Amino acid sequence: MTESGLRTPPALAPDTLRIVPLGGIGEIGRNMTVFEIDGKLLIVDCGVLFPEEDQPGVDLILPDFSYIGDRLEDVVGVVLTHGHEDHIGAVPYLLRLRNDIPLIGSQLTLALVEAKLAEHRMQPWTLTVTEGQLEQLGPFQCEFVAVNHSIPDALAVFIRTAGGTVLHTGDFKMDQLPLDGRRTDLRHFARLGEEGVDLFLVDSTNADVPGFTTSEAEIGPTLEVLFGKAGKRIIVASFSSHVHRVQQVLNAAVLHGRKVAFVGRSMVRNMAIAAKLGYLNVPANVLVDLKDVGKLRDDQVVLMSTGSQGEPMAALSRMANGDHKIAVGIGDTVILASSLIPGNENAVYRIINGLLKLGADVIHKGTAKVHVSGHAAAGELLYCYNILQPKNVMPVHGETRHLIANGRIAQSSGVPASNVLLTSDGAVIDLAEGRARIVGQVECGFVYVDGQSVGEITDEDLKDRRILGDEGFISIITVVNRSTGKIVSGPDIHARGVAEDDSVFDEIKPRIAAALEEAVTASTDHTTHQLQQVVRRVIGTWVNRRLRRRPMIIPVVLEA
Template sequence: MSTPYAQRLNQPPKLRKDTMRITPLGGLGDVGRNMTVLEYNGRLLIVDCGVLFPEDSQPGVDLILPDFDMLADRLDDIAAIVLTHGHEDHIGAVPYLLRMKPDIPLVGSQLTLAFIEAKLKEHRITPYTLAVKEGQTETFGPFECEFVAVNHSIPDALAVAVTTGAGTVLHTGDFKMDQLPLDGRITDLRAFARLGEKGVDLFMTDSTNAEVPGFTVGEQEIGPVLDSVFARSKQKIVVASFSSHVHRVQQVLDAAAKYGRKVAFVGRSMVRNMGIAAEMGYLEVPPNTLVDVKKIDDLPDDKMVLMCTGSQGEPMAALSRIANRDHRVSVGPGDVVILASSLIPGNENSVFRVVNGLMALGAEVVHKGNAKVHTSGHASAGELLYCYNIVRPKNVMPIHGEVRHLIANGKIAEATGVPPERVVLAKDGHVVDLKDGKAKVVGEIPNGYVYVDGSSVGEISEADLKDRRILGDEGFISIFAVVNSETGALIAGPEIHARGVAEDDQVFEKIRPDIVKALEQAVADQSNRRDTHQLQQVMRRVVGRYVSQRLRRKPIIIPVVVEA
């Protein structure tokens, strides 16, 4: 495989004429934040624009966006944004990009556009959209895009083949090869084969399940398992899933109708997305099955099913709040909670924290680890082998996955005969040029995480997150002193207050004489008499040394010196 992942590269050279440049801004190294920028003869085409959800090491962060810096002064060059499907990790960052230029065309399937339009409405953005479907070809600037049906865990997913004078790039988006999907819409391998016959110069393939041997379990195998859980449950059932997983919601609705239960959607995104899916005909709601969540108090527990968000342990989602007893919905002994989703890498601790909380309340928790209540939406190794043999690409660039997934996908490509030097192992920010049927990494651009924290976007830095982690782990100490503005003599203090430190404030009385002595020595130098910053650093060093040696802690220390 070309380009070792950890290798540091220089800035890319100026793009040559009639060369296609591919720059991933997200999705290579993480499961999320998917975004790829294609450039040809001065114009740009963006494929997907998603978010990544934060981990425990990013406290207070709501979302993580791709880094749009490379686009900031080239917004007029963007021909379109092509969205492969409606999951948050592929569309969630669109509102933040359209804030910069609201009239960039959005291209996607009917359901995908409906989901993003509803999201943009909350951001008060009215987009320009173009709905496409499989078999359709559209041209955006110099990019000819052919859309191909693929099967995924959400209806209406599309792959896109982008052709320019430099060649053809086939981007799968997220896909699998379920041969008996619930909606009857299979991955169009005939189109893949036809494109392969014409010549695919770069095949960008979903890597999420590249380490999983064989084939991904079909959606139809989940229905009987859900049915059995519903059949034996005597009290309330709570099902947690992604708010866009229409197929799973359909199976829950069907099981509820069979056993005479009512279903209430819980969570704003769940209510919004399933309302859209039902209105557009992607979700068939059995008669007299849906009820408003406000009416659940009128239903007996054995007639109730709650379909909610929070399957990934998100702190503010419905399921986490239920586990924390911070929601109008409660669970207890005899209730059943079904986690109908896979674990996204990095979310394990959050999810099992919620599972433990629910079980502590007495609920039975059914999840993928103990029952087949979910199947992945991504192709496993056997399916990827089929695709490589069908397409026979000249070059391969694994996308969508952690480093281990990308490497595993690259090895599968090599096993089918793709030369190792034609397997491009790239990461976010790497710049790949496609010219004369050969793709190679030519450089790297700065590419970092952009954090959404409340209403602020991009203002939180890694240093801020480090401070938050220290505050959470080590605590906070403040030191206050007043000095005479003329003589520098200590007038009041030092007062020491600690928060989040196990020891009482009285423990710092031992260090007070040392602080006073250090301040007096510092002000003895006439040149430093009015340098309050230096006096603050003196107090920080004295307290920091004491806390480190005696208490074995490294809290944040905030010294304040005021002149009077």
């Protein structure tokens, strides 16, 4: 144990596979796992995490690349299991460090990551793979397995090494009647299980949900009924990568003689990619450009929109605020065909209330079957464990509560408790001779993207922001004459976000001035910092007592 609580891992022994998750363990997002053997590294996924309310102003959170920072030349490739942001979103930031790391993934996954990289003016090296395919990447033999998820063309990856075999599911569920017929391939899982899975890295997102995830196909009939009842415009919101959800909207539109316009930049972009590659089957004449929607009758229109999570700048939120060219009105039907990610509730309910006030009917997963999850629930996970019978299990992709629930399912299938690894980001796990062990812990902090800056904002900055946001600040500026020690200007007080009129400070200014002049007179060798501390003390005490607040206090003393 080092002082910081980190445990330096031992040197990697021969014929041992090292696994280091740099994200996704203890959080839903920034999934990234590093595999190492024979001096080479293989990365699976490289995603972003979205900030919570105690990380104000942060745009994105990246995995901490510092563990591999000086080993980038040893990276043989990044396997991307599917095209969601929490699995591909950090790729541009990794490629800034070395731009020729090969990206390995399915056709759709690579198309989505290439579109993202194009926005960063980057062009990656890629290797397109498909289910059943074998690729030797340095000392790693990768075999890809079809899995079903809320985006098409997702893959699990089976990794054979001299240290043992690992199956990493990526995100998956086990829809037995998927829209594209591409199920999670349990025959393939069975073959791998018979060969022997030494370590199973398995999606935990829904491990605490009992039973089975409903089939995506059950949403189509609900949409058809809702479309049949709608008398005016229909607006459907979902994730912009949910090709099968959009497919069912297109199908229902055709059935009811409506045309569909895509709304929102990512929806337009992703559906163009999905249609071009054949993942989205676009019936003839069903699409219409948003700018031409006005030429149609209201009952001929479907708007397929982003913003289902209440994102304030997305189209749906602006419609709910009456701040979008589409003026939602009485009789319009809005369908939130989407999940409700914890933390987004208030934002989403604000949108629902706004749309209802405008007279729209609003349907969401609380009132109709318009959403199913993309992740395997407890019952499905148990099938997996029973088919694979892995020697060791490491739940991934989840908060502590999900990881623990998943570990319990593994145990209920017969995996010994000692072979279930509950880890955290930065854990170092060594696999050899069929046994996986936690052998150390490396530094693995949050890396914040904030405007143009990557990794420059610190937790201290965020603490400042939380104080500023909750309490505001008071800045007190005083100019002192260097030779006479007299105040020549100020104290000038500027306050923002503090609950009072500026005139409230009039009573404290003379006391600050007096305390400052006293300090200047008392000692000739005072520092500016000492004078500022005098100001801080006087006003801090007063503010706490008088206003019962604790704003940030910025005392500035200038000598002129």
